[in-house]
Amino acid sequence: MKPVLQVDHLVTSFTGTVRGRPVKAVDDVSITLHQGEIVGLVGESGCGKSTLGRSIVGLETPKSGKVVLDGVDLGALSGRRLREARRAIQYVFQDPYASLNDRQTIGEAIEEALIIGGMASREKRVARTAELLDQVGLAAAVRDRFTRELSGGQRQRVAIARALAVEPRVLICDEPVSALDLSIRAQVMNLFMGLRQDLGVACLFIAHDLALVRQAATRVYVMYLGRIVELGPSAELYERPSHPYTQLLLASVPDANPIVERQRKVPLIAGEIPSPTNPPSGCRFRTRCPLAVEACGQAPPPHKTVSPAHSAACVFAKELYAGQVSAIQLPA
Numbered sequence: 001m002k003p004v005l006q007v008d009h010l011v012t013s014f015t016g017t018v019r020g021r022p023v024k025a026v027d028d029v030s031i032t033l034h035q036g037e038i039v040g041l042v043g044e045s046g047c048g049k050s051t052l053g054r055s056i057v058g059l060e061t062p063k064s065g066k067v068v069l070d071g072v073d074l075g076a077l078s079g080r081r082l083r084e085a086r087r088a089i090q091y092v093f094q095d096p097y098a099s100l101n102d103r104q105t106i107g108e109a110i111e112e113a114l115i116i117g118g119m120a121s122r123e124k125r126v127a128r129t130a131e132l133l134d135q136v137g138l139a140a141a142v143r144d145r146f147t148r149e150l151s152g153g154q155r156q157r158v159a160i161a162r163a164l165a166v167e168p169r170v171l172i173c174d175e176p177v178s179a180l181d182l183s184i185r186a187q188v189m190n191l192f193m194g195l196r197q198d199l200g201v202a203c204l205f206i207a208h209d210l211a212l213v214r215q216a217a218t219r220v221y222v223m224y225l226g227r228i229v230e231l232g233p234s235a236e237l238y239e240r241p242s243h244p245y246t247q248l249l250l251a252s253v254p255d256a257n258p259i260v261e262r263q264r265k266v267p268l269i270a271g272e273i274p275s276p277t278n279p280p281s282g283c284r285f286r287t288r289c290p291l292a293v294e295a296c297g298q299a300p301p302p303h304k305t306v307s308p309a310h311s312a313a314c315v316f317a318k319e320l321y322a323g324q325v326s327a328i329q330l331p332a
């Protein structure tokens with residue numbers, strides 16, 4: 001099956017604050033998304049998740065690499081054709097306040113997106129707005145309310161309705177539930193799963209937390225300091241993480257039971273995430289990795305395939321997969 005979205009060797013840098021040295025926020029990242037698939041993208045704060053998402057939708061300009069949508073290289077398009085192609089990829093932000101105008105009613109906000117999408121008939125817009133509200137699980141009466149009158153979960157549903165208005169092929173969801181209460185999170189996650197099934201929209205779901213995307217995502221990419229360090233089918237990645245970083249990231253997820261959590265020995269990931277202005281040579285995780293050996297400093301480790309569709313960029317990937325070694329060292 002041909003992917004809906006293919007990102008090839010993407011590099012996005014910023015001019016850094018340290019003597020103008022470039023920050024390679026996204027450094028040679030390749031990912032694919034198939035129709036109707038939810039794919040997780042997880043990693044610590046600052047590893048480049050949003051920059052990758054923003055580069056895909058054109059909010060940042062990549063230095064090199066390709067974004068290919070339905071077989072068309074967006075880099076080869078310009079003007080109206082580029083704008084039209086880009087409409088097929090919509091961004092859902094973490095903070096729905098940021099993407100909604102406080103002075104518009106919900107109906108106006110959604111209709112605005114429909115107008116941008118070229119729907120000239122007012123009658124059609126009204127009908128489509130009703131349909132969109134229904135799709136995201138909001139009551140029809142919400143159309144006359146203002147953003148400030150809604151709860152966080154409802155606002156996020158409006159932002160999703162707006163994104164869906166132009167019938168996108170791909171949604172980039174940048175931590176869309178992180179700002180929501182725990183009880184509301186599950187509902188909004190269920191909404192994404194429903195949309196995937198009903199509309200066949202592909203979703204890149206960005207999160208800090210591996211546990212959050214576990215249920216929803218079929219596959220997960222793990223990012224560290226601008227690079228993808230592991231990718232695999234979500235269930236297998238949870239059962240058999242094959243990169244030390246993924247192992248530690250999984251082990252740092254708190255237990256839902258507070259009594260268990262209080263007694264749990266948490267293997268912390270040593271040290272701070274290094275600056276992307278001056279990343280470590282070789283494997284970027286080696287400065288924090290309990291398994292690092294000399295070879296890790298010499299060259300970036302290539303991805304090793306541990307099972308079909310599952311690979312990790314670590315010299316010990318196979319041993320980690322087989323459970324022969326572990327990066328997790330619990331405090332005594």
Ligand SMILES: Nc1ncnc2c1ncn2[C@@H]1O[C@H](COP(=O)(O)OP(=O)(O)OP(=O)(O)O)[C@@H](O)[C@H]1O
Binds near residue numbers: 014015016045050208
């Ligand atoms: N506009 C910018 N100018 C300069 N540096 C930037 C800019 N945007 C991001 N960065 C840097 O790029 C790196 C990646 O940032 P990014 O926001 O993509 O990370 P993230 O994984 O989304 O983090 P978080 O989980 O906190 O949202 C960071 O080092 C950040 O400081």
Ligand SMILES: [Mg+2]
Binds near residue numbers: 049050051
């Ligand atoms: Mg971010």
